[in-house]
Amino acid sequence: MQFIKPGVNIEFVGRRFFFIILSAVVILIGIASLLFHGGLNYGIDFAGGTLVQVKFSQPTTSDDIRNALKGLDLGSSTIQQFEEASGEEFLIRVEKSKSNLVGLSDEIKATLDKAYGANQVDIRRVEMVGPKVGKDLRRQGFLAIIYAMIGILIYVTFRFEFKFALGAVVALFHDVIITIGIFSLLDKEFSLSILAALLAIVGYSLNDTIVVYDRIRENLKQPGKRSYEELINTSINETLNRTILTSVTTILVLSSLFFLGGGVIHAFAFALIVGVVVGTYSSIFIASPIVIAMKGMKIFQGKKRSRMST
Amino acid sequence: MIKSIKLRLLIVLITVVLAVLYLVPTLTSNLPSWWGKILPTDQIHLGLDLQGGIHLLMEVDVAKAMEATTDRIGGEIQSLLHEKKMDFVAVKQVEAGELSIKMADGVDVTEVQSMLDKELPQWKLMLVQGQALDYKVENAERRRIEKMAVEQAVETMRNRIDQFGVSEPEIRPQANNRILVQLPGIKDTKRAIELIGKTALLEFKLVSDKINPRDLESGNLPDDIEILYQQEYDPVTKKTIRQVPYALEKKTLMTGEYISDAKVRFNSRYGEPYVAMDFNSRGGKLFDRITAENVKRRLAIILDNHVYSAPVIQERISGGKAQISGRFDAKEARDLAIVLRAGALPAPIQILEKRTVGPSLGHDSIRKGLFSMVIGFILVVVFMVFYYHLSGLVANLALVLNLLFIVSILALVKATLTLPGIAGIVLTIGMAVDANVLIFERIKEELRLGKTTRAALDSGYAKAFLTIMDANITTLIAAIVLYQYGTGPIKGFAVTLSIGIVCSLYTAIFVTRLVYDLIMEKKSLKQLSI
Numbered sequence: 001m002q003f004i005k006p007g008v009n010i011e012f013v014g015r016r017f018f019f020i021i022l023s024a025v026v027i028l029i030g031i032a033s034l035l036f037h038g039g040l041n042y043g044i045d046f047a048g049g050t051l052v053q054v055k056f057s058q059p060t061t062s063d064d065i066r067n068a069l070k071g072l073d074l075g076s077s078t079i080q081q082f083e084e085a086s087g088e089e090f091l092i093r094v095e096k097s098k099s100n101l102v103g104l105s106d107e108i109k110a111t112l113d114k115a116y117g118a119n120q121v122d123i124r125r126v127e128m129v130g131p132k133v134g135k136d137l138r139r140q141g142f143l144a145i146i147y148a149m150i151g152i153l154i155y156v157t158f159r160f161e162f163k164f165a166l167g168a169v170v171a172l173f174h175d176v177i178i179t180i181g182i183f184s185l186l187d188k189e190f191s192l193s194i195l196a197a198l199l200a201i202v203g204y205s206l207n208d209t210i211v212v213y214d215r216i217r218e219n220l221k222q223p224g225k226r227s228y229e230e231l232i233n234t235s236i237n238e239t240l241n242r243t244i245l246t247s248v249t250t251i252l253v254l255s256s257l258f259f260l261g262g263g264v265i266h267a268f269a270f271a272l273i274v275g276v277v278v279g280t281y282s283s284i285f286i287a288s289p290i291v292i293a294m295k296g297m298k299i300f301q302g303k304k305r306s307r308m309s310t
Numbered sequence: 311m312i313k314s315i316k317l318r319l320l321i322v323l324i325t326v327v328l329a330v331l332y333l334v335p336t337l338t339s340n341l342p343s344w345w346g347k348i349l350p351t352d353q354i355h356l357g358l359d360l361q362g363g364i365h366l367l368m369e370v371d372v373a374k375a376m377e378a379t380t381d382r383i384g385g386e387i388q389s390l391l392h393e394k395k396m397d398f399v400a401v402k403q404v405e406a407g408e409l410s411i412k413m414a415d416g417v418d419v420t421e422v423q424s425m426l427d428k429e430l431p432q433w434k435l436m437l438v439q440g441q442a443l444d445y446k447v448e449n450a451e452r453r454r455i456e457k458m459a460v461e462q463a464v465e466t467m468r469n470r471i472d473q474f475g476v477s478e479p480e481i482r483p484q485a486n487n488r489i490l491v492q493l494p495g496i497k498d499t500k501r502a503i504e505l506i507g508k509t510a511l512l513e514f515k516l517v518s519d520k521i522n523p524r525d526l527e528s529g530n531l532p533d534d535i536e537i538l539y540q541q542e543y544d545p546v547t548k549k550t551i552r553q554v555p556y557a558l559e560k561k562t563l564m565t566g567e568y569i570s571d572a573k574v575r576f577n578s579r580y581g582e583p584y585v586a587m588d589f590n591s592r593g594g595k596l597f598d599r600i601t602a603e604n605v606k607r608r609l610a611i612i613l614d615n616h617v618y619s620a621p622v623i624q625e626r627i628s629g630g631k632a633q634i635s636g637r638f639d640a641k642e643a644r645d646l647a648i649v650l651r652a653g654a655l656p657a658p659i660q661i662l663e664k665r666t667v668g669p670s671l672g673h674d675s676i677r678k679g680l681f682s683m684v685i686g687f688i689l690v691v692v693f694m695v696f697y698y699h700l701s702g703l704v705a706n707l708a709l710v711l712n713l714l715f716i717v718s719i720l721a722l723v724k725a726t727l728t729l730p731g732i733a734g735i736v737l738t739i740g741m742a743v744d745a746n747v748l749i750f751e752r753i754k755e756e757l758r759l760g761k762t763t764r765a766a767l768d769s770g771y772a773k774a775f776l777t778i779m780d781a782n783i784t785t786l787i788a789a790i791v792l793y794q795y796g797t798g799p800i801k802g803f804a805v806t807l808s809i810g811i812v813c814s815l816y817t818a819i820f821v822t823r824l825v826y827d828l829i830m831e832k833k834s835l836k837q838l839s840i
Contacts, residue, residue, distance in 0.1 A: 253686030
């Protein structure tokens with residue numbers, strides 16, 4: 001069987017301006033959302049603070065918990081029900097950056113014990129990140145993405161040409177920025193594991209892009225009088241079936257993670273699903289048109305012929 | 311590619327058998343006794359997020375260590391000056407790493423200078439002003455002292471944790487004077503943190519008998535006197551009820567460094583716990599001298615700037631023993647004995663990051679992680695058969711082997727499996743079939759061009775090979791960067807992802823090709839089910 005019938009030639013390249021504008025609009029919306037929210041909704045990994053995951057033996061409500069904790073001066077804090085749990089499990093997040101963050105979880109535990117009775121409250125997880133570490137983690141995460149891109153730029157330049165490498169990296173930036181934008185739009189928490197997901201997306205989307213580029217390189221070697229645009233469009237079509245298939249299998253396993261993997265992994269799986277969809281889109285609609293656009297520029301013209309004819 | 315089918319089959323069989331052997335110790339805990347003699351027993355370790363435990367990132371306050379060293383050097387300079395009969399007015403610490411020496415009138419400062427240059431080459435003269443000399447520590451020496459402080463803190467923590475009894479603790483120095491501690495399986499996190507983080511600096515100081523209560527209250531005290539407090543706790547709530555001030559002579563007579571052993575004992579009358587300390591021979595002699603010189607005076611026992619008790623010295627104590635009593639329960643007494651035995655931290659530490667996972671959550675995570683892995687796996691397997699028919703089965707065989715190899719390599723390199731690590735495996739399942747998809751799509755194209763089955767297979771594999779390599783190497787670059795810059799759980803994800811990529815190259819290209827060749831050898835296929 002075949003998703004895409006052989007010989008099909010959908011016009012992607014001809015409509016490239018439409019898709020480039022579409023992407024630009026989505027990116028702008030994301031940036032607007034970031035500006036509106038005043039940056040990303042950083043989780044405690046990056047912002048510093050304390051997160052306590054509590055499980056009660058009886059269902060309760062976040063208002064009751066807030067009441068019970070009233071005596072503790074928690075500053076700005078959020079109490080929310082843990083995803084997929086049925087009213088027994090809650091996340092208490094305290095953004096206070098006071099020096100005694102370390103003992104805070106113990107205070108919370110003691111106060112809840114008093115309010116709900118002994119052995120009714122199980123502290124399942126505590127995460128305390130000091131403001132200093134949060135800053136370090138942010139910087140490291142940023143560096144990781146930059147270094148990954150530089151590494152990729154070098155490898156793809158070495159294997160293909162610089163304009164392909166640039167196209168691939170622009171597509172990656174595109175994927176990362178759109179995923180971040182979607183996180184901002186949905187006001188989802190941006191944590192260390194989401195950063196890991198972003199890097200996995202970089203890897204995945206690149207994989208897709210390289211497959212298309214590889215086909216372009218192969219078709220360039222073939223004799224014939226096709227125009228550059230035509231040739232790229234054919235290459236995208238020829239690999240389209242594979243692009244869709246791989247996205248389907250990857251999304252199959254990711255949905256399994258998303259629905260069944262448990263609350264801790266939920267947001268991570270969500271980021272990956274978004275990234276795979278955006279990454280698939282970008283390797284079809286964005287990465288190759290950029291190569292065409294750059295071919296139009298004088299700086300990339302001279303070298304091309306000599307390199308490709310070998 | 312190796313031509314001989316038999317040789318390739320042998321390679322695959324050997325790798326599969328090895329993988330299974332490496333996997334067995336992880337799957338079952340009761341191995342026969344002969345197993346360990348010839349076969350691997352390494353297991354996959356579960357990360358803190360899966361088995362519960364504490365992750366701590368701490369920073370050693372190296373400035374405090376520098377201060378203490380500066381004080382010590384100041385003392386050394388004083389005794390040197392005494393020895394050489396050079397009169398001085400004062401030797402004072404200006405700041406950590408900087409000392410000012412004021413010599414008495416008439417002393418030749420150049421002589422002092424040449425003496426100190428010889429005795430303390432790591433300290434450099436900054437300024438001479440009349441009879442005053444200003445010395446500063448060299449940068450290299452400062453760094454050495456800071457590094458020593460961190461190393462010593464790591465060593466002390468390791469001692470304490472060993473005595474506390476934790477299986478497979480991890481204590482590692484990090485950049486920027488930081489220390490990473492991971493304690494799997496710990497339940498009482500609060501107690502563990504107190505045990506690790508306590509500075510435990512034990513000091514003996516004399517209670518001053520020249521200070522009247524009024525001066526104590528007003529704080530109007532001479533330079534060589536300081537006030538420290540004794541905390542009185544409510545035995546039930548552990549809250550401080552009262553603080554009793556003590557006026558102490560600043561000079562530390564003795565510290566905990568001479569302790570050779572510390573044990574919990576129980577008071578015979580009330581059954582209250584106390585900690586009995588034994589000093590080593592040097593400490594015993596020192597304690598003997600201190601007590602002999604100060605009979606009838608009060609000696610305060612101070613731990614981390616809190617007075618624990620201040621008994622009156624009734625008579626000279628020569629046995630090399632002392633005890634700390636206070637209002638603590640048996641658990642606290644036991645932990646105090648541990649920290650006294652293990653020694654004090656060279657400087658206070660600050661906890662920068664703390665992550666604890668309860669065992670119940672870890673258990674849930676394993677269950678859900680594995681469940682989602684199995685379901686994801688089944689979904690992909692079914693999809694592949696649905697789409698590629700019999701060739702889908704070949705790809706599925708590769709997928710099963712891929713999973714087997716990933717897990718056994720994790721055991722081989724003694725990797726730690728974390729929840730993001732499981733996610734990495736799940737993601738790899740989705741991406742591993744990609745290589746086969748690329749190959750199969752290529753074969754289909756070749757078949758459409760009218761090639762024979764054999765020729766289509768050959769050129770399909772050949773043409774897809776470079777694409778697969780390029781695509782996977784770039785993904786591997788991202789995974790390696792992730793490993794380099796990631797912390798804790800992210801590293802786990804990067805490890806499984808990298809191993810998965812490499813394994814998938816082997817299974818999806820080498821193994822599946824072998825399967826086709828084996829089939830073709832038996833009968834020449836007219837049609838490929840793909």
